[in-house]
Amino acid sequence: MPSLNRLTGVACALAGLCLLLVVIPDQVEAIEDSGVQPATVPTAVAWVLMAAGAFHALFPTGDTPFDGPEALRAGLFLAIVGGGVYLMSEIGFLYVAPGLVLAIMLAMGERRWFVLWIAALPVGIWAILELWLNRPLP
Template sequence: MLLERLQTAVLILGMMFFYFIIMPGQVDHIEDARIVPTTVPSIAIWIIVLAAVFQFFTSKTEVRLNSMLCVRAVICGGFIIACLAIMKRFGFEFGAPILALGVMLGIGERRLHWIVLGSMVIPLGVWFLVEQVLNRVLP
């Protein structure tokens, strides 16, 4: 029970750090926007925080550390960081399909048509729509 509460406290503190420290420096303020760019991330953060606070104060059974699950989480995090580095160096159109392919294979998707659609067509369609049609910059 102590481990679960510790994880929940770390999640709450991480979300607060993200909300107050990271997000203000990463989101541009647009004067004439109908929706402020921080609206959706702020709502998502507060939903996560409220759910975590609720979980923190509810009684739970004993939680055991699953080392294999931790190893998989570290591998997944490393893969995401590597894909973000590829996106930063080569652009969204090269990094996003690799990331999407890794996520799809990681969750067990094996149908070829869904892998092609999810890892090539959708990321490149997003890139085309955002960068070419809307003239906005992706990472």
């Protein structure tokens, strides 16, 4: 059976390939009057992710044992983020983001300053994107 390090490398390479072939063409619009196309940075990141994943799969270092509780914690984190993204598309960013920040911080075990971050982080992101960059949030 292949080591978890090799499987992680293959998963990263496949994620980069998925970004390159599916996500970026579907989600990024081309702009004719732009010096730098909006897909430039995401495409570069996808190539780096594929190359790093392939390198990690071909030349793994050490052995990482499977840790069941850690895998469950990672699954919980993915479920929280997935649920938050779904709720953002249904309800809206400003209504969901504070609860999502709280859920992620509690799942990670962070207890310091969480009241400040729950309020400040979503409002700051909203202000930067909506007011400064004129980019609508869901």
